[in-house]
Amino acid sequence: MTYAADSALDFVSIARELGTNRGLTLKSGVSNGTELTPTEVRVRMQREGQNFLRRSTLNGTTIDREGLANNYAVEPALYYAAFPSPEQARQYALQGAIAVLFITVTLLTAFAVS
Structure with missing residues (x-):
């Protein structure tokens, strides 16, 4: 049984490949899947350049494989009142x-x- 996460596209490798193959043309009619990169990811790659997917994660934030941030609530530290x-x-x-x-x-x- 394959999970959705196993069969999902690897956007990091696609981003690296798009960085090297800017003018991708299909000569043989066979696709390598790079044209399936979401538009948001391509725009962010152009905007951020080398910093794409290299943001440091803050407390309560994770970055998925597409480079989108997922924010979670951070619980404050508990302390007793004086x-x-x-x-x-x-x-x-x-x-x-x-x-x-x-x-x-x-x-x-x-x-x-x-």
């Missing part, structure tokens, strides 16, 4: 008290107006 210091705890308590006071004033104003 417990707040006593000064930070006092600031949180003060902020909570101000929030409760603000909501109380807002509700009393709403009841007084209605």
